[in-house]
Amino acid sequence: MSATLQVREPATEQVMAELPQAGVAETDAAVARAKAAFPAWRRVAPAARAALLRDLADALDAAREDLARLEARNAGKPIASARGEIGMAIETFRYYAAGPERLLGDTIPVAGGIDMTFREPLGVVGLIVPWNFPLTIAAWKLAPALAAGNTVVLKPAELTPLTALEFERIAREAGIPEGVVNVVVGPGRVCGQRLVEHPDVAKIAFTGSTEVGRGIAAAAAATIKRVTLELGGKSASVVFADADVERAAAAAPLAVFDNAGQDCCARSRILVEQRVYEPFMAALEAAMGELRVGDPLDERTQMGPLISAGQRESVASYVPEGAPVAIRGTVPEGPGYWFPPTVLAPVANTDRAAREEIFGPVACVIPFADEAQAIALANDTPYGLSGSIWTRDGARALRVARAIDTGVLSINSNSSVRVSTPFGGFKQSGVGRELGPHALEAYTEVKNVFYATEE
Ligand code: NAD
Helix, strand or coil, X not given: CCCEEEEECCCCCCEEEEEECCCHHHHHHHHHHHHHHHHHHHHCCHHHHHHHHHHHHHHHHHCHHHHHHHHHHHHCCCHHHHHHHHHHHHHHHHHHCCCHHHCCCCEEEECCEEXXXXXXXXXXXXXXXXXXXXXXXXXXXXXXXXXXXXXXEEECCCCCCHHHHHHHHHHHHCCCCCCCEEECCCCHHHHHHHHHHCCCEEEEEEECCHHHHHHHHHHHHHHCCEEEEECCCCCEEEECCCCCHHHXXXXXXXXXXXXXXXXXXXXXXXXXXXXXXXXXXXXXXXXXXXXXXXXXXXXXXXXXXXXXXXXXXXXXCCCCCCCCEEEECCXXXXXXXXXXXXXXXXXXXXXXXXXXXXXCCEEEEEEECCHHHHHHHHHCCCCCCCEEEECCCHHHHHHHHHHCCCCCCEECCCCCCCCCCCECCCHHHEEXXXXXXXXXXXXXXXXXXXXXXXC
């Protein structure tokens, strides 16, 4: 190991940590540790494994504020958001602590004996996560993987490895046996790639861009690895004229600009029925005036900077000279990777800004004429992760919800993610589901055993 990784604070551009950077050898060593720890970890009695996961949740809870501040500084996210995210990570461990004792099998009626199924752990699971919700997204994978009896190698994003390293330490101190949780900090194309290719890794659970996800799916084929992919999004919020338009407009800014738009669930396409377009835009402008952009560690801040200079450059390319900027917020002066919250309107769904995942604080408002056109526009995207429907007509709400090809929808709300409900995408937004009851199954194989009972 030779190279050093510099971790920067996006709000100040200052280096906040320097870490040794892992390569292929360190990744192989982590997989070997996880492999060695697997036989004993899978044999830990279900109630004992559950107790260890509850102890881990308690240990994370004790470190809650430190983890939130570290995440806020490293990811440039508002401290209030970081507290919520760390809270969710803790809740995810509490939820899946019930998992070891609920990995139920079936008995199936057959001739000549007893047929039964077991849910077996997979072995070593590689977890590859992005920089936008670092510990939270890691927890969505860690908790069900460990609950099901797997051991893990977690590769955090190079830009935000700090809470993952804290997690590794806290897990050891909470009594999780040596080798069960391993964190490797290094480049995706080296350490991540090695995990994907490694013959001793049984599954890859990946969250990140669709482009990298596509490469992972292809590379995983060589060893027939299981994969869960949580990828990009370009979700629509559909506002019908019969909705509480004021409420929809008031909720819209945080549905795009939360986490400075670096959110796979961002409702970055706002589809508005033509006849309420003007009042919607007026209410949206008023709501954007309330958005507080600034220092992530200020308790009142709602939006911080982007993660990096590169990300800011990429986001800026979607707002070139002459772009139809309808509303633009302000940002602090001085250092930091700031980009103002920006609404482009009216935009055609064929425009680049409406087709590609910008992953920054830029929203497109797209007018539509009727329900059929709203559904067609919402579905006219390669993605299908989340979305919202705003209407007072209950039948329409459910009709449209069934017609939109997306994994997670909210009616008269923009919330997508809960610990106890499944999360994941249709189409190029991914494969598989995280969270809720479904995720545990994704970290197990079904084994069928027939026991002959005839004399
Ligand atoms: P990214 O795809 O560039 O990187 C994600 C992770 O993959 C990082 O840890 C990176 O080091 C690693 N990686 C990069 N190249 C690799 C390779 N060749 N092999 C293995 N691993 C590799 O994504 P990002 O820029 O960190 O995150 C932003 C993206 O994540 C956005 O597209 C966003 O929509 C998506 N995302 C999706 C969800 C979801 O649940 N669907 C949640 C958050 C973010």
